[in-house]
Amino acid sequence: MSTTAVELVGLSKSFGDVTAVDGVDLEIRDGEFFSMLGPSGSGKTTVLRMIAGFEQPTSGRVHLAGQDVTGRPPFARDVNTVFQDYALFPHMDVLANVEYGLRVKKVPRAERRERATAALEAVQLGDLAARRPTQLSGGQRQRVALARALVNRPKVLLLDEPLGALDLKLRRSMQLELKQIQRDVGITFVFVTHDQEEALTMSDRIAVFRDGRIEQVAAPADLYESPASPFVAGFVGTSNLLEGExxxxxxxxxxxxxxxxxxxxxxxxxxxDDATAPGVVQDVVYLGSVNHYLVELDAGPTLTVLRQNLRGTTHEAMALRGQRVTVGWAPEHVIELDQERQGQQHQELEES
Known part of the structure; x- marks a missing residue:
């Protein structure tokens, strides 16, 4: 049975009149890859900083492995943080960068060399130990920063959008590598991102943040297939909303x-057996492997329809612009959303 690595109880944080985090309750299991996902200003990074000890909560408690650490400084918490800015020392080689934290803690030289070497092997950089950071690619520097955090053997590793500075192709490659590293080392990763693809790719569970609160916590497939609110449906992937008349x-x-x-x-x-609706194809958006058809229904709303761009279908797809079509779907693929919950949250925010 899994134990709790991080527990947040009624966690809130205000900066003057601005409430950045508003009564967050959350349990993160030991050994899981947990992502906090949301738009800018949703409170996810502030929550991460309170777990790390860089910010003190206005109210609420932070528990790590069952111990209340709310009042402890960052160095007294068994966590390490990897930031988007890797902050590697340019005058030190890779091995010295990874050893640095152990040297500050006065770990004996032989032990810190052994641990740093093992950490570099874990991120597949053992053969680059003698290089300087300027001689590395962006992905390699990211892995050095990760090794520097792992070498301290923290119970929890906090990652604040560490892939944000990488180009798209490298970022996708690093997503898979990061998840594999997490599986190999077996410690809890708490990952902050605004990129829903990143969260879906790597996470065991995801918390979706909005306006300082958590909208939903679920496994990636459950989050995508069964969103709890219109906000989650729209933020996690592309969603077609039907409401009102x-x-x-x-x-x-x-x-x-x-x-x-x-x-x-x-x-x-x-x-x-599909439910159907008539409409007109307003546009076709070519996206390489797929096409997006924008179909304006006779009933009013415009739906996005995704189809694989199979060989020989591109010109046929473009020819559908302006044509009347029928769209359909299996009844079980219609998800009813909790609009009442979202309305209550808006009302509470207006009243606060």
Whole structure:
């Protein structure tokens, strides 16, 4: 049975009149890769800084491995933090950079050399120990920063958007490497990002933040397939929302509903058991491996439909612009969203 690595109890943080974090309760399990996902200003980085001890909460408690560490300074907490700015020492080689924290702690030279070498091997940089940071690629520098944090053997590793400075191709490669490193070392990773693809790729569970609160905590597949609110549906992946009169006309019921673009069938793909709606293709967006069809329904809203760009279909896709089509979907792919919860949150924020 997994134990709790991090527990946040009623955690809040205000900066003057601004409430950055508003009553967050959260449990992060020992050994999991946990991501905090949300737009800028949603409170996720402030929560990470309170776990690390760089910020003191206005109210609430921080527990690490069952111990209340709320009042402890950063150096007295069994955590390490990797930032987007790796802050490597340019005059030291890679091995010396990784050893530095152990040297400050007065760990004997032989032991710190052994531990630093093992940390570099864990991130697959053992053969670059003698290089300077300026001789490394961005991805290699990121792994050096990771090794420097891992060498201290923390119970929890905090990562504040560490891949944000990398180009897209390298960032995707590092996502897979980072997850594999986490599996290999077996410690708890708490990862902050605003990139939903990053969170979905690496995480065991994800907390989606909005306006200083957590909207939903779930495994990636559950978060994507069963979003708890319109905000989560729109922020995690692309979502088509049907609400009000449009929902009543198209679905025969009122409320707020979501249908993912890849779940919608178009034209001759529509099945006999599908729910259907007529409309006009307003545009076709070519995205290499896929096409996005923007279909304006007769009932009003515009739906995004995703189809694989198979060989020989590109010109056919573009020819659909301006054409009337029928779209359809299996009834089980319509997700009813908790609009009441979101409305209550807006009201509470306005009243506070």
């Amino acid at each position: 449009a929902a009543h006309t198209v679905l025969g019921r009122r409320g707020v509903f979501s249908i993912r673009p890849e779940k919608i069938h178009l034209g001759d793909e529509v099945g006999d």
